Amino acid sequence: MAAKLSDVAKLAGVSTATVSRVLNGSGYVSKKAREKVVSAVDELEYRPSRVASYLASKKLDFDIGVLAGKKVSKILRDSSDQFYTIVFKGIQEFCEANNMNYSLFTVEEFPGDLDGYLLVGGEINEENVKKSKATGKPVVLVDQYLAGVKVDCIVSDGYDGAVYGIKKLLSGGLKRIVNIHGPLSHFGFKDRYDGYVAAMESAGYLPRSFEYDEDNDNMGAIIDLMLSRYGLPDAVFGCNDTAAIRAMEELKARNIGIPEDVSVMGFDDIVNAAVSSPALTTFKIFKREMGVAAARRLLNLLMNSEPHPMKISLFTEFVRRESTTV
Incomplete structure (x- = not known):
């Protein structure tokens, strides 16, 4: 038996x-x-x-590589942001509890002799994935999705969050809603942007968006361009909290009140969102849980469990604060 x-x-x-x-x-x-x-x-x-x-093979521990582009690698090594630093803590917690030894690398430092790979952030591209998969070892993307590549990935559901947020603003009578987003090559920004466009068009309103360059901080120029060509909007939807907070700063510098003149909504729920002035309405991404889910998925693949690639998407949570009227 x-x-x-x-x-x-x-x-x-x-x-x-x-x-x-x-x-x-x-x-x-x-x-x-x-x-x-x-x-x-x-x-x-x-x-x-x-x-x-x-x-039964008695392999009880694994050596994995956490790989990222130059920008995210620096963040992970310096613990210098409020997003990927928390994602990485989730990866660390799971690995340490499950005999998984992890090391940080840039994609340029690619180590080919490990048991598996976590590729983190929006800088990850198809070439990085191909190089990792060529080793024959399991690969999981974290906070990135590449259409058509069919590789395991863990992301947040920005589309759902954006649709919810725009509907919330529209239900409060705010019709002229501008979107400020980061590079659309990053899945997270593109997903939220697509949700914004879909919600606006579904309600019969014209989407209007501007791209924010966080590295060179062009927010002042964006706000001036928006005001001169579009006029004062009812609301600004930032595809991350950093963009939303910078938009608030530039609007206030031009004597535009938040939220009495313009409501501002962000995305991510970084620590600064709660202490900005006014406190930022946003969407909480479960960052630690994203890291845990990615490491768990990699462990399942290492043990040859559920090997078919899957895209795992974590829902966000609406956090209402003082920067919106709804």
Whole structure:
């Protein structure tokens, strides 16, 4: 008779929940308990899935690379932002609890001798993915999606959040809504931009957008161009909090009140959003959870579990503060 999960638990001297965590690569399990489970799996020839077959090889730890473009790599090494730094903490937490050794690299430093790769941020392109997949090892994108590439990725659902936000503004009688976005080569910005356009067009209003260059900070020029060519909008929807906060600063510098003259909405819910003046209405991205989900997905692939590529999208949460009238 084939062994059951309870048989593995009894032989290993652990609970069935512990056996499940080991087999699924989820939650914390001590190295000693993990070794007992693997030994019991092997002895009983328990084979519920490919996961157990892989565990029977007794490889109990993995060496993974966390790769990013130059800008995000610097952020991760310096802990210098309020987005990717938190995503990386989620990756660290999961890896440390699941015997996954991680190292940071730029895509130019690409190491070809690791067990798997997490590719982080909007700078990641198709060439980076091809190079990583050529090793034959698992690859997961974090906060990036490349259409047509069919590689595992973990993203936030910016489209849904943007549609919700624009509908919220429209329901409050704010019809002239301008979008300020970052480079649309970044999936996150493009996803939110698409949601903004869809919501505006669905309601019968004309979308109007401007691209913000965060590195060179062209927000002053954007606001001047907007006011001269479009006029004063009812609301500004920023595709991230940094753009939204800078827009508020430039509007206030021109004696335009927030939100009495213009409502401003952001996206990300970085720490500065709550302490800006006025406090920024925004959408919370679950950044730590994104990092955890990415590392968990990579572990599943390392154990040959659920190998078909998937795009995992985390919903956002609306956070109303003082910068909007709705």
